Amino acid sequence: MSTLALTFFNALPTWRPLERIKITLEASRVRKDTIKELSKLTDKDLNDIGISRGDIRFIADKHYQDIVNDNLKGWV
Numbered sequence: 001m002s003t004l005a006l007t008f009f010n011a012l013p014t015w016r017p018l019e020r021i022k023i024t025l026e027a028s029r030v031r032k033d034t035i036k037e038l039s040k041l042t043d044k045d046l047n048d049i050g051i052s053r054g055d056i057r058f059i060a061d062k063h064y065q066d067i068v069n070d071n072l073k074g075w076v
Helices: 002-011 014-039 043-048 053-068
Strands: none
Touching: 002 053, 043 053
């Protein structure tokens, strides 16, 4: 009986919605941290790395999309 139950549960597909929620929450945290860290830099420091203050949110959002987008897995 236990072998039958074990075979049944091993045959079930993994429940991806929980994995997606975890990835989305982690990506949101990374986006927030990116905005916070880049906002701490002076305009001169930002200019030295080639971005302006107005680009901070765009860069953070782009990074968020790279993490969340399933099509890019293994490439980013």
